[in-house]
Every structure is written in C-alpha cells, then in structure tokens.
Amino acid sequence: xxxxxxxxxxxxxxxxxxxxxxxxxxxxxxxxxxxxxxxxxxxxxxxxxxxxxxxxxxxxxxxxxxxxxxxxxxxxxxxxxxxxxxxxxxxxxxxxxxxxxxxxxxxxxxxxxxxxxxxxxxxxxxxxxxxxxxxxxxxxxxxxxxxxxxxxxxxxxx
Amino acid sequence: xxxxxxxxxxxxxxxxxxxxxxxxxxxxxxxxxxxxxxxxxxxxxxxxxxxxxxxxxxxxxxxxxxxxxxxxxxxxxxxxxxxxxxxxxxxxxxxxxxxxxxxxxxxxxxxxxxxxxxxxxxxxxxxxxxxxxxxxxxxxxxxxxxxxxxxxxxxxxxxxxxxxxxxxxxxxxxxxxxxxxxxxxxxxxxxxxxxxxxxxxxxxxxxxxxxxxxxxxxxxxxxxxxxxxxxxxxxxxxxxxxxxxxxxxxxxxxxxxxxxxxxxxxxxxxxxxxxxxxxxxxxxxxxxxxxxxxxxxxxxxxxxxxxxxxxxxxxxxxxxxxxxxxxxxxxxxxxxxxxxxxxxxxxxxxxxxxxxxxxxxxxxxxxxxxxxxxxxxxxxxxxxxxxxxxxxxxxxxxxxxxxxxxxxxxxxxxxxxxxxxxxxxxxxxxxxxxxxxxxxxxxxxxxxxxxxxxxxxxxxxxxxxxxxxxxxxxxxxxxxxxxxxxxxxxxxxxxxxxxxxxxxxxxxxxx
Numbered sequence: 035x036x037x038x039x040x041x042x043x044x045x046x047x048x049x050x051x052x053x054x055x056x057x058x059x060x061x062x063x064x065x066x067x068x069x070x071x072x073x074x075x076x077x078x079x080x081x082x083x084x085x086x087x088x089x090x091x092x093x094x095x096x097x098x099x100x101x102x103x104x105x106x107x108x109x110x111x112x113x114x115x116x117x118x119x120x121x122x123x124x125x126x127x128x129x130x131x132x133x134x135x136x137x138x139x140x141x142x143x144x145x146x147x148x149x150x151x152x153x154x155x156x157x158x159x160x161x162x163x164x165x166x167x168x169x170x171x172x173x174x175x176x177x178x179x180x181x182x183x184x185x186x187x188x189x190x191x192x
Numbered sequence: 193x194x195x196x197x198x199x200x201x202x203x204x205x206x207x208x209x210x211x212x213x214x215x216x217x218x219x220x221x222x223x224x225x226x227x228x229x230x231x232x233x234x235x236x237x238x239x240x241x242x243x244x245x246x247x248x249x250x251x252x253x254x255x256x257x258x259x260x261x262x263x264x265x266x267x268x269x270x271x272x273x274x275x276x277x278x279x280x281x282x283x284x285x286x287x288x289x290x291x292x293x294x295x296x297x298x299x300x301x302x303x304x305x306x307x308x309x310x311x312x313x314x315x316x317x318x319x320x321x322x323x324x325x326x327x328x329x330x331x332x333x334x335x336x337x338x339x340x341x342x343x344x345x346x347x348x349x350x351x352x353x354x355x356x357x358x359x360x361x362x363x364x365x366x367x368x369x370x371x372x373x374x375x376x377x378x379x380x381x382x383x384x385x386x387x388x389x390x391x392x393x394x395x396x397x398x399x400x401x402x403x404x405x406x407x408x409x410x411x412x413x414x415x416x417x418x419x420x421x422x423x424x425x426x427x428x429x430x431x432x433x434x435x436x437x438x439x440x441x442x443x444x445x446x447x448x449x450x451x452x453x454x455x456x457x458x459x460x461x462x463x464x465x466x467x468x469x470x471x472x473x474x475x476x477x478x479x480x481x482x483x484x485x486x487x488x489x490x491x492x493x494x495x496x497x498x499x500x501x502x503x504x505x506x507x508x509x510x511x512x513x514x515x516x517x518x519x520x521x522x523x524x525x526x527x528x529x530x531x532x533x534x535x536x537x538x539x540x541x542x543x544x545x546x547x548x549x550x551x552x553x554x555x556x557x558x559x560x561x562x563x564x565x566x567x568x569x570x571x572x573x574x575x576x577x578x579x580x581x582x583x584x585x586x587x588x589x590x591x592x593x594x595x596x597x598x599x600x601x602x603x604x605x606x607x608x609x610x611x612x613x614x615x616x617x618x619x620x621x622x623x624x625x626x627x628x629x630x631x632x633x634x635x636x637x638x639x640x641x642x643x644x645x646x647x648x649x650x651x652x653x654x655x656x657x658x659x660x661x662x663x664x665x666x667x668x669x670x671x672x673x674x675x676x677x678x679x680x681x682x683x684x685x686x687x688x689x690x691x692x693x694x695x696x697x698x699x700x701x702x703x
C-alpha cells in the first residue's frame with residue numbers, strides 16, 4: 035500500500051502557532067511599541083524553545099516571561115518608552131474616538147498602573163495571578179487596579 | 193466624543209476593556225516562522241526565573257499543546273543552530289525510536305507504567321463521517337531522552353537529576369563547584385514561592401551534562417547532596433546510587449525511554465456536507481499523541497515541584513469539552529484534541545471516550561478509505577514523468593490532493609487539508625510524499641515554479657536530488673525519488689524555501 039507522509043509536526047511548533055498572536059498583542063499593550071513587542075515575544079519564545087521539555091504549561095510560561103521582560107524593559111528604558119509613546123504609541127485607528135482618547139490616557143499612566151490594567155482587563159487574570167506576575171500580593175494588585183482606574187478617570191477628564 | 197467625566201469605576205473598566213481589545217489589534221503579528229537563531233536585545237534580561245516552568249495554575253492545561261499547521265516549516269536561518277542541537281537528538285532517536293518496549297530500569301515510585309502504546313484513534317464516529325485526510329507520524333526528537341532521578345525530602349525539598357547523553361551540554365548560570373568540577377547554577381528567583389533553580393555540570397570524559405532542577409533548597413544544600421552521591425557504575429547513564437541516609441530519598445527513577453510518541457492527525461468529513469475549508473461542512477478533526485517516555489516522566493516529576501505531590505499515574509484524564517471542542521490529557525502523557533463542526537456535544541463526548549491505541553490494520557483501513565476518496569477527487573492537471581504520472585486533484589476549497597499514479601495502481605495522494613482553528617495560508621502549492629513498494633516519491637505541484645532539494649537540517653547530506661519536472665496549463669510539477677538515507681527534502685516555491693517533506697512512515701510499531 036502507499037502510505038502518506040506526515041509533515042513532522044513538533045509540539046513547539048504547535049505552541050508557537052497558537053500563542054504567537056496573543057503573546058505579541060499582550061506585549062504590545064504593555065510596551066506600546068510594535069518593534070519592542072516583537073522583540074519581547076521572540077525572546078519569550080526563545081526561552082520556551084530552550085527549556086521546552088521542562089515547561090509544564092507553555093502558555094503560562096510565555097505570559098509570565100513576556101510580562102516580566104516588559105517590566106524590565108519599562109524600568110530600563112523609561113526615556114525611550116516615553117519617546118516611543120509619543121512617536122508611535124498613540125496611533126489613531128479610526129475606531130471610536132473615545133477609545134483613542136482612552137488609549138492615550140492609558141499611555142500617560144505610570145507603567146506600574148498600566149500593567150495591572152492590561153493584565154486584569156485584557157489578559158483577564160485573577161488578582162492572585164497578577165500579584166505573582168508583578169511580585170506583589172493579590173490585595174496589592176487589587177489596590178493598584180483601583181488606583182489605576184482612578185488615575186485613568188482623572189486623565190480622561192483633563 | 194470625549195469620555196464622560198463622571199464615569200463610574202465599572203464604566204471606566206468597561207472603557208479599558210474595549211480600548212485594550214481594540215488597540216491590541218493594532219499590533220501586527222509576525223508572519224515568519226519561529227527562528228531560534230534570531231537573538232534579541234533582551235537575552236541578558238533575567239525575567240524572574242520562569243524559564244523552567246509556569247507558575248500560574250489558571251492557564252491552559254499543560255498537555256493541551258494544541259495543534260499546528262500541517263506543514264513543518266523550518267526557516268533556512270534556523271538550520272545552523274538546529275544542526276548543532278538536533279543532529280545529536282536524531283542520533284539518539286535513531287538508537288531507540290523503533291523499539292516499542294517501554295522499560296523502566298529502576299522503577300521506584302508510582303511513575304507512569306503500563307502506558308498504552310500505539311497511535312490513538314477513535315473507535316467510534318457519528319454517522320455520515322468518513323475518513324477525509326490525515327496521517328500518523330513520529331514527531332522528530334528535538335531534545336535528548338535522558339534518564340531521570342527524582343529525590344524528595346521530608347519537607348518541600350525536591351531535586352531532579354537529568355543525565356543528558358553525549359553531545360548535549362548545558363551552559364550558563366553563576367559558577368559553582370560541584371563534585372570537584374566547575375558547573376553553573378541559576379538559583380530560583382526570590383519573589384516566586386517554590387520556584388525551581390537549576391544547576392548543571394559535566395563529569396569525566398564522556399557523557400553530556402548532568403542537569404539538576406531543585407526547589408526549596410539552598411545552593412549549598414544542593415551541592416552538598418550531589419557531592420555525596422556515587423555513580424551506580426561506569427555508565428553514567430545508569431545514574432547515581434540512591435543515598436540511604438540524609439533528608440532526600442529517591443522518589444522516582446527512569447532509564448532512557450525506549451518508545452517514541454506517535455501522533456495521529458486526521459479529519460473525518462461528511463460527503464453530504466463536505467468540509468472544503470474549516471468554515472464549512474460537517475467534520476471532526478483530531479490530533480492525538482500517545483505517551484512519550486522521558487518527556488512524560490519529566491512533566492510528571494515536575495508536578496512534584498509544582499504541586500508538592502505526584503498525581504496518581506493511573507488517574508482520570510483531565511477533560512474539557514465545549515460544544516465543538518474537546519481537550520483530553522491523561523497523567524501518563526497521552527493527549528487528544530478535537531475540533532468539530534455540525535456535531536452534537538453528546539456525539540463529541542462519545543468520540544472522546546472511544547479513543548484507544550490503534551493496530552496497524554486500523555491505520556491501514558483508515559489510509560485506504562482516505563486514499564480512495566482523494567483519488568476520486570476531480571482531476572484538474574496531470575503530467576507524465578519518467579517515474580510516474582503526476583496529478584493534481586481538486587475537490588474545492590482546500591480539499592486538494594497531489595497524486596503519484598503508477599501504471600496499474602491506484603493514485604497515491606497527499607492532501608492539503610486544513611487545521612480547524614488556524615487560518616491556513618494557501619501557498620498555491622500542493623505536495624505528496626508517499627511510499628509505493630518501498631520507494632519514496634516526493635511530489636510538489638504549484639501555480640508557481642516548484643522544486644525539491646536534498647536540504648535537511650536534521651540529517652545533513654551532500655547527496656544530490658534529481659527533479660523530474662513538467663507543466664500542465666498553469667501548474668508546475670516536480671517529482672523526486674530521494675535516496676534511502678534521506679529523511680527530509682526541502683520544497684522550494686518560486687525560488688524560496690517553503691517547508692520540508694518527511695519520509696513517509698512505514699513501519700508502524702503498534703500491534
């Protein structure tokens with residue numbers, strides 16, 4: 035009989051295929067730069083690639099890695115982040131104007147507060163998980179989210 | 193319109209949700225396949241130590257690794273690194289891959305045993321669904337299959353030793369002296385409770401690195417424990433003699449696994465409502481993987497680090513079923529993922545429950561039914577080449593097949609197909625990689641010039657690969673008969689490498 039080939043899938047390929055989109059988008063919301071987001075995602079996948087056999091939960095690994103890389107980048111490159119926000123981070127999409135305004139206001143928040151909003155309202159994480167990612171307790175994460183919403187409201191009212 | 197100044201917290205939160213969802217779509221996702229050689233400016237950044245395992249319990253089940261585009265796409269740029277790492281892996285695979293006997297040299301704990309071997313197939317399908325396309329395969333081995341030893345203390349201390357074979361060498365970390373030689377250690381991050389650390393070293397003239405993953409121990413405690421171990425014998429792959437005193441006791445011990453994972457990847461469709469793309473028709477698609485020795489043992493052992501206890505190896509599977517999707521993962525490493533369209537949830541559950549190891553006869557029957565369907569698709573182009581007549585058959589949408597047709601034989605076809613939750617890119621290229629009487633026929637056909645070469649990042653060769661070529665209308669055909677020692681060939685589309693074809697599987701190791 036004739037046997038058809040498989041084209042040799044790998045488990046890593048499967049994870050890359052499924053997780054690239056959400057990894058890049060999460061990184062983009064955190065750093066507000068397409069170029070940096072792609073770099074962060076690539077680095078997260080490199081680390082997954084190198085430790086794939088030891089990683090029990092690839093999606094969570096990728097999320098954890100990209101969030102922490104983003105935080106490191108925010109700390110190291112505050113000036114660059116500011117410039118990127120001004121130059122490329124406030125792109126208007128032609129969608130609802132209030133969303134563009136909200137996006138710009140989010141960009142004026144501190145990275146710490148913006149991060150917690152992204153993780154809560156985009157990644158849909160519980161405060162316990164946010165606390166683990168940000169190195170604080172769940173209660174602190176919840177408190178930061180509340181303050182971040184208050185700050186955002188102030189920014190929107192300007 | 194500006195947001196109202198008197199918005200409540202829920203209203204602001206709702207605005208944030210909509211804003212982030214909308215703006216996330218501004219990010220463009222790279223179209224290129226993953227390139228492991230492309231380093232980034234973040235390679236020196238410590239991301240807090242999640243390198244070894246995830247710490248969040250709420251994400252996708254670990255075994256639900258999902259599925260992928262059918263084609264194995266490896267960029268040329270990746271080849272350089274892949275060769276270093278993978279060539280050694282293939283050597284290991286070549287040694288053990290074909291043996292179906294699962295042996296555990298020193299079974300100690302309740303690690304997975306008696307795992308059902310063999311490719312997984314459903315024993316039941318809803319009425320009307322027939323084999324549409326797909327295949328079974330052995331995924332290539334990209335990493336070593338190492339013996340493992342797991343040690344556990346009375347408290348939370350856990351230590352796992354991985355004895356890598358020759359040519360697999362770890363590097364990096366802070367310098368540390370262990371067993372009289374210099375190694376490296378990456379301590380766990382301080383801000384993640386129970387996070388693991390990693391230590392590695394090489395010892396003697398032979399053998400690869402010895403990697404240690406540990407948790408709830410200091411580096412000094414780890415080094416002291418390792419310094420006190422003695423080898424079982426001259427073969428380092430035999431591991432260490434378990435200590436009879438001290439806090440850490442042997443909790444699990446597996447030798448090199450001797451069975452390879454088998455993957456099944458099939459689509460069953462309804463001729464009355466044909467699935468020409470993932471968005472139409474009635475179908476069940478599944479990808480299933482049989483248990484895989486060391487990788488499963490490692491994941492199983494890692495659960496001790498993650499959860500503080502080993503799950504029952506013969507426990508119930510973790511199962512998630514929603515109206516059109518099912519994901520099942522067993523503690524021993526078997527996984528099944530199903531996508532369906534036009535199938536009731538009750539039927540989907542019945543399919544899930546019917547998965548079992550297949551016999552060779554099961555797979556032969558499946559291949560015959562699928563082959564007959566593909567060979568009956570409408571013929572749209574053909575060409576006579578010295579070795580065979582080649583054909584392109586098209587049932588509409590992505591239901592296309594490239595076929596090799598020998599005189600007096602039924603056409604042997606490859607199927608383009610689709611992945612249900614992946615928007616597959618139609619490259620305008622079809623291929624077939626089929627075995628006929630022991631000869632591998634690799635065929636490419638496209639609306640742009642196509643060719644096949646002997647490039648193979650896993651098994652480099654300098655052997656040439658002759659192409660027989662022809663055109664029929666807008667279609668170009670290229671047929672090659674790779675030598676026996678070739679395992680992969682590269683398919684070029686319009687002068688650019690698109691993906692690789694693998695030598696078809698032929699010797700099913702199941703019953």
